[in-house]
Amino acid sequence: MHIADFNADLFNFLDASPTPFHAVAQMQTRLQAAGFELCREDQVWALQPGQGYYTLRNGSALIAWRQPTAEEGFVGGLRLTGAHTDSPxxxxxxxxxxxxxxxxxxxxxxxxxxxxxxxxxxxxxxxxxxxxxxxxxxxxxxxxxxxxxxxxxxxxxxxxxxxxxxxxxxxxxxxxxxxxxxxxxxxxxxxxxxxxxxxxxxxxxxxxxxxxxxxxxYQKAAYVGFAQEFILSARLDNLLSCYTGLQALVHSKPGPGQVLICNDHEEVGSASACGAQGPMLQHWLERVLPASEQRYAVLARSVFVSADNAHGVHPNFADKHDENHGPLLNAGPVIKLNANQRYATNSETSSIFRDLAREAEQPVQAFVVRSDMGCGSTIGPITATETGIRTVDVGVPQFAMHSIREMAGSEDAFALYEILKAFNQRTRL
The missing domain is CATH 2.30.250.10 (Aminopeptidase i, Domain 2)
Structure with missing residues (x-):
């Protein structure tokens, strides 16, 4: 996929997804077009190697995955990407x-x-x-x-x-x-x-x-800048990550267990049936890996990439950032770190992501909040706490987070897409 086509469809996705319900419906349409099959939560699942599936909860949250091939099985663990469908x-x-x-x-x-x-x-x-x-x-x-x-x-x-x-x-x-x-x-x-x-x-x-x-x-997503360096849209946080994770899953070759999780209610704490603090992922794990001993072994080999946009350094407010950790728009996805576990990244998982970026030939940056300021959080620490899966928090840098219109670089989402494709297809982590 070329970056221009990627961004054009990203714009279509953003414009057609004014609410989490519409975002999930849009993802469902794209998954079905790619051959993924619906697994209803109220039915028994019969899963086939290499086939793509998805399941919904509340119409506002989704888990999509591709079963590992028969040769690979779950030996190498799961490659999980997570995002959230809701916006302020x-x-x-x-x-x-x-x-x-x-x-x-x-x-x-x-x-x-x-x-x-x-x-x-x-x-x-x-x-x-x-x-x-x-x-x-x-x-x-x-x-x-x-x-x-x-x-x-x-x-x-x-x-x-x-x-x-x-x-x-x-x-x-x-x-x-x-x-x-x-x-x-x-x-x-x-x-x-x-x-x-x-x-x-x-x-x-x-x-x-x-x-x-x-x-x-009502205003649509658009390019901004003399050379179209930026994109401006509502709900970039965090539909941009939902779309990027979806495209990475759809365009990855079958191999290891590849999973996309798009939870609702992150912006209000994730404590709901379809939020990251709820049982949705755990229920899915128990159905796909019903034997507990096998499930625990697979989770120990798995990695979760929590994708949620990061604060780019604003040229008018540069003093709001640590001087060594001000991510630039169009300079690559950001690894987010926090000593107090507001992000779940550690040196092991950040190294894995950096190595994936090297493999995908994409730049990567790091973000740490100023030591005299509070830090936001994501579904990353919640998912890590609930499952024990090794987790890295990442995201593309943006301006105006939680505004009615948000701004990001026109190159960064595609860079994250390339890294997530490499992540989905890495046989060992």
């Missing part, structure tokens, strides 16, 4: 209708560590999952995407807030409800959703029961 956003509340001064709005709840200021004055659309009852009484869970600008969060004019540029804090309850239109009559939001589903092509909806819906910026 504004989610619609259960009873969201607001009617004020002739405008109708929706109450929203902040999901994750949202950088809130950039959400103002943006064309917003709405997407997610809607649960309905059919006319015969059965329940259905449907994806919905309005796919057009339907809302905005207007800023207050500087004339009415003279300190807006120097001393403004955002009240999430009162500042963030988006404006969707004008009406003097009470709006039934569930009736709006029913009509939108019908317009989307659904034909049998008796009642909208509930939903999980998020606002998102």
């Amino acid at each position: 956003c504004l989610k619609v509340k259960p009873t969201p209708e607001l009617q004020r001064k002739g405008y109708w709005q929706l109450g929203v709840e902040v999901y994750g560590g949202v950088l809130q200021n950039p959400w103002f004055d943006r064309e917003l659309s709405l997407a997610g999952r809607v649960s309905v009852r059919r006319s015969q009484g059965e329940l259905a869970h449907l994806l919905l995407d309005f796919a057009r600008p339907i809302a905005v969060i207007p800023s207050l004019a500087i004339h009415l807030d003279r300190e807006a540029n120097s001393n403004r804090s955002i009240n999430a309850q009162t500042f963030l409800p988006p404006v969707l239109g004008q009406s003097d009559e009470k709006i039934d939001f569930r009736a709006v959703l029913k009509q939108a589903l019908l317009e989307q092509g659904e034909t049998d909806i008796e009642q909208v029961l509930d939903y999980e819906l998020s606002f998102y910026p």
Whole structure:
């Protein structure tokens, strides 16, 4: 795959994945096109050597894998790549209708560590999952995407807030409800959703029961820079890693056990049935390797690459980085380290990743947070704790993490893809 084709499809994936539900649906489409078969969690699995499979949980998390070839078996352990499908956003509340001064709005709840200021004055659309009852009484869970600008969060004019540029804090309850239109009559939001589903092509909806819906910026992913050095998009953290891991799996030759794990709810702590702290991976391991003695031996030979974007050194805020550990955009993926185990990398796993980068002829960088600042975390330490698998935390460098629009180098995702392909096909680690 050429880098231009890789980025073009990455843009398509980002634009078509406004929520974790849509991201998983997009990954499912690509896996099926590559010959991977669905293994439903409520059925018995009959797995064949060399065949690709995937399983879903909650429609927002996914594990995809290729069974090792008959010759290789699980002798060399598993090559696992992990990412997360969720991003910070504004989610619609259960009873969201607001009617004020002739405008109708929706109450929203902040999901994750949202950088809130950039959400103002943006064309917003709405997407997610809607649960309905059919006319015969059965329940259905449907994806919905309005796919057009339907809302905005207007800023207050500087004339009415003279300190807006120097001393403004955002009240999430009162500042963030988006404006969707004008009406003097009470709006039934569930009736709006029913009509939108019908317009989307659904034909049998008796009642909208509930939903999980998020606002998102309508603006598409794009190149930025005089020489297109950068990419700008919503949800780069962490759909970029989901896409990169998926492409590495699909384009790897059958061999060792190759696995992609895309969990939900990382941005709020990973403690859910489909989060990294939940039992999803453990359940999968027990089904694929039912004999405990064999499973423990395989896990001892396995390596987990936790792929989640890293903080690139910002030219306007270079002092926020350790002077020797400021990753540059377009200078390669970043190995993330932290002495207090906020990242799971150790010298053994970082060496493995560096050697894979050498094999793939790709550059690699390192990130350590300033000693006087706190450090974020990823699914890496959680997965390492739950499974005991050797883990390395990596990611492409980016700017504006958790903003409504994020920025990364146009070369780094492809570099990570090449390294992950080498990882999937390495017979011994």
